[in-house]
Amino acid sequence: QGSSKFALLRLMEKSSRATGLLFALPYDTMTHVKYHTEGIVLKNSPSGESSSHVWLLTKDFGFIAGHAQSIRELASKLRYSLQDFSHAHVDVVYGRNGWKITSAVFIRNFARASHDGALPAGITAISNIRSLLMRLCRGEEKDDVLFDDVCRGFSLLSSSSLSSAETERIEIILVMRILSRLGYWGDDAILSPFLSGDIGAPLHAAGFRE
Numbered sequence: 703q704g705s706s707k708f709a710l711l712r713l714m715e716k717s718s719r720a721t722g723l724l725f726a727l728p729y730d731t732m733t734h735v736k737y738h739t740e741g742i743v744l745k746n747s748p749s750g751e752s753s754s755h756v757w758l759l760t761k762d763f764g765f766i767a768g769h770a771q772s773i774r775e776l777a778s779k780l781r782y783s784l785q786d787f788s789h790a791h792v793d794v795v796y797g798r799n800g801w802k803i804t805s806a807v808f809i810r811n812f813a814r815a816s817h818d819g820a821l822p823a824g825i826t827a828i829s830n831i832r833s834l835l836m837r838l839c840r841g842e843e844k845d846d847v848l849f850d851d852v853c854r855g856f857s858l859l860s861s862s863s864l865s866s867a868e869t870e871r872i873e874i875i876l877v878m879r880i881l882s883r884l885g886y887w888g889d890d891a892i893l894s895p896f897l898s899g900d901i902g903a904p905l906h907a908a909g910f911r912e
Contacts, residue, residue, distance in 0.1 A: 736793050736804060739763060742812075742852060743788045744832050748774065756784050756803060757836065758792065761849045765839035768794055768801030780806050787813040787828060789853065812856040823866070824859025827873035831855070834877065838884050848883040851876065854901050875901055 741758040749755045752774045757767045773780045783790045783806035791807040813825055822828070831852070855876035859869065875896050881887060882897050 736795050737762070738791065738793050740809075740849070740853075741790055741792045741806075742849075742856065743784050743786055743790070744836055746770075746773075746784055746786050752778075754784070758803075759835060759839065759849060759852060760792070760794075761846050762844055763794075764841065764843040764845055764848075765835070766794070766801050766842055768803045769799070770803045783808040785811060787811055787832070787856070789856075810860075812860040814860075822860040822862055823864040824861070824869045824872065827869055827876075828856055828859050830873065831859075831876055831880070834880060838880070838886075845883060848880065851879045851883070851901060855879075858902055872901065 739760045739762040741760040743756060744759055745757040747755045747757075749769065752772045754770045754773045755767060756770050756773075757765070759765055770780055770784055772778055773784060775781070780803065782788075784792075784803065788811045789809040791809065792803055793805040795802045795804055812828055813822060835852070855872060858864070858872050859876075864872075878893065878896055879901070882893075887893075
């Protein structure tokens with residue numbers, strides 16, 4: 703319901719820009735509507751003295767970029783929840799200057815070292831996937847399947863016990879799924895077993911054996 707309401711408000715905003723007419727009440731209301739979603743932080747870039755610009759892949763709104771006010775201050779509650787590769791519950795508001803991130807509740811960080819200090823075996827793969835998403839994702843379009851695939855893939859890659867072969871397999875499968883969800887190829891009988899279900903399931907399929 704929240705996604706549908708947001709889409710309607712964005713349509714009214716675009717119409718007002720195109721016609722030169724102002725939908726004053728809805729637009730004003732839109733600037734105060736708070737949306738709750740899950741997000742994966744793809745990039746956190748400093749902005750000004752203490753704020754940041756944050757790029758998120760979200761479950762309900764797709765790829766968005768938002769401003770996080772004063773996030774780099776030591777007392778900021780958002781500081782640790784919106785680092786690169788963090789997975790969090792976030793509250794966002796869409797206003798005249800775009801998205802603003804108003805709160806975040808940390809779930810995990812896919813690039814964080816384990817208790818024994820070991821970095822995830824797939825840290826390079828996670829970074830590669832991040833770069834791919836930043837290049838290919840355009841606009842705000844809900845795709846909860848894509849979000850779940852990326853979240854599950856990052857979770858697998860964040861393990862410190864993966865072999866190099868397992869890491870490579872997961873990265874390949876995740877790239878395949880991203881390209882498929884974003885429309886870069888159609889149905890393929892050979893590839894279809896790798897494009898649905900749990901990402902970890904096809905690791906030992908015939909096409910990925912040693």
